Amino acid sequence: MQFDSDYRMLIGGKLETGSASFDVLNPANEQIIGQAPDATPEDLDRAVAAARAAFPAWSALPIEKRREYLNAMAQAILANIDPLKRLLTSEQGKPHADAEADVGGAAFWLMGASSLDLPVVVNEDSDERYSETRRVPLGVVGAIAPWNFPMILAAFKIGPGLLAGNTMVLKPSPFTPLTTLKLGEIIKDILPAGVLNIISGGDNLGPWMTSHPDIDKVSFTGSTATGKKVMQSASATLKRVTLELGGNDPAIVMPDVDVEKVAEQLFWAAFGNNGQICIATKRMYVHKDIYEPLRDAIVAYAKTVKIGDGSEQGTRLGPINNRPQYERVLDLIRDAKEKGYTFLMGGEKSDVPGYFIPVTILDNPPEDSRIVQEEQFGPVLPLLKFDDYDDVVARANATEYGLGGSIWGNDEDKAFEIAKRIQSGTVWVNEVQHLSPTAAFGGMKQSGLGVEGGEEGLLEYTNAQTLVRKKRTAAAA
Missing domain, CATH: 3.40.309.10 (Aldehyde Dehydrogenase; Chain A, domain 2)
Structure with missing residues (x-):
């Protein structure tokens, strides 16, 4: 398929243009190639509310069903890889071959994440009691993706976040929002309404997300300087954070x-x-x-x-x-x-x-x-x-x-x-930059907090819940 020039946000399963917009440039010639919706605080509130409303049913689905949804999203991306890569080149600047690797990598990451599982640890199974620790979803995740790899780094968050049972509001960079907005069009009829919401905006949208009282976790990829601001903002409501930041x-x-x-x-x-x-x-x-x-x-x-x-x-x-x-x-x-x-x-x-x-x-x-x-x-x-x-x-x-x-x-x-x-x-x-959806990736020192990828990355999107049952025979004794 070929994409039209309309770019709309995905909120609660519906595509919306928003009340304002901003220009997106081609960095190779500095020409305007499109206009993206500029979300307002009210738009963000509606996206978060849609994610919150979708959370009970989504989190109650068996994980096997959530795996199917992730793989369906991956196949939809692959079916549209040619127009997506061309659009990505026009807004990001990378050559078509690299753009195809970015788009295809997003599909690969969703499929890889779908193979992970949430562990259940049995702490005790004695005559007196049974105790296990399981992993439960956090709720609504605010995902903030960068401009260097807009598609695959969004998938770093979408895959484990949704597999764990959370719902999500995803914000692409204002420098590269167009391909991600088209992703919203592609998956609109695949996922249940509100499970994944995609909104675009300028420099104010990120801080609105990190301080939003009804977002339970922020997953951010970007600079160390901005990551510190994200952590400070999230601390007001003790949001969980995953920060993948700069490196040297x-x-x-x-x-x-x-x-x-x-x-x-x-x-x-x-x-x-x-x-x-x-x-x-x-x-x-x-x-x-x-x-x-x-x-x-x-x-x-x-x-x-x-x-x-x-x-x-x-x-x-x-x-x-x-x-x-x-x-x-x-x-x-x-x-x-x-x-x-x-x-x-x-x-x-x-x-x-x-x-x-x-x-x-x-x-x-x-x-x-x-x-x-x-x-x-x-x-x-x-x-x-x-x-x-x-x-x-x-x-x-x-x-x-x-x-x-x-x-x-x-x-x-x-x-x-x-x-x-x-x-x-x-x-x-003897190689570099090889990452896998089944292996943990994260930074030490000021390069980040938490990890993405692997079981450890999946657990970043969960809380540990320990269940203890005193056995009836022990109580009678």
Whole structure:
């Protein structure tokens, strides 16, 4: 099917345009591509009320039935993958192939989440009593998804949230609301009314959600700075929170790697989705014995990668998604220039329309520089030299973040031992950014609170309830 140009919110099973709207831009040319509804507090109240009304019947369904609904949603997404990916490219900027992976990944995540189960733990089964602890849903979940992966990161929340028996109000980023709103159209007649509500809005909508008295949990993916505000707002009513926040992920490259083979992998570890990945490599520590050849190989490969409009054939890297992030990345580059750091390539602002920044690689800047210590979230990478493993592990861990990291080396056992020393929620060996709906993913330090994925991620959407029954025979005795 092809989508029309009307974008409507899904509230209580009905599509609504809302009383106001805002423009959505294509970051590749800064042209308006659509208008999304700008939800009011009253719209949010109605969405929450619809979710609350749907909760008793949804939570009472057998989990097997909720699994069927998730899989039906996944199949509907896959049936519409072509128009969804094209719309996603136009509002997010990523190439069509990456947009298809985002959309398809959402379906994959819903199907993967549907395979999970809620445990029941028997604490005691004696002559005197029976005791078990089971998991029960929280109620209404407020889900806030980011602009870098609008579809799959929404599915991170939809899948376990609904499987656990909760109902949901989902808010996409105001920079990328259109594909998520079309998702609402696609699933409108699949789910019971009110189980999943999708509303869009500007910067005020998020705080309205986090402070709403009838939302029981907030699941947020975004920056650490905003995550702190979410936690503060949610504390007023003791909402449960899951926060997947920023990262400054280190990669440590051992001297025994095959330089030519690993250069391309390391490039994409840092520059996939134009660096706009929370678990992208943000700092690359390369052993001194291979620093120069690996540096040169990465730069040589980078020069072969086409940058441009994601809808054009052959494009591998698109623009930065939005102007605020574009300006933040340019500010980091300006700072590095002012400090006199060495640029191996890039560092210049593009002269074409759109939020384009050329691939920028720096040669061994100081450890305390902003470009090393701050999360770029864009196509900028510092290469850093090391010669001692204890030293590089200490440097890798010397950050307020702890989301991900990676170790690269032919000696897999040694690499795995180094991985255990990295203070991050996930550490990969000889790959990066592999996530699974059946494995926990979350951050240490200021990279987040709680996890997504796996049984642990599912339990984030539940309360523990312990039931104790004194046996009649024991009472008689």
